[in-house]
Amino acid sequence: MTAPVTTQKSWVVALLLCFFVGVLGAHRFYxxxxxxxxxxxxxxxxxxxxxxxxxxxxxxxxxxDKQGQPLVK
Structure with missing residues (x-):
């Protein structure tokens, strides 16, 4: 049995996306x-x-993120 592949999203990228284009939901798409x-x-x-x-x-x-994983700092 193989473990599910999860990609962890960067805290810094999400923060920057939210700060600069958060009103467009870019951090949520990310x-x-x-x-x-x-x-x-x-x-x-x-x-x-x-x-x-x-x-x-x-x-x-x-x-x-969508899978409920915390963002990676």
Missing amino acids: TGKVGTGVLQLITIGGFGIWAFIDLIMILVGAFR
Whole structure:
């Protein structure tokens, strides 16, 4: 039996994407959360509030990728 292949996403890349283009949901696309990325794109980051909350979650290490894995620092 083989272990499932998981790719871990970078904390720094997610942080930079969220800071510069977070209202477009780029950090969510990067971490594999395409559905919520599209929602952020349509709502302009939840009118900026959702993107700001995501930025804080990334900063404190609470943001996870689609598989529930923490971002790698």
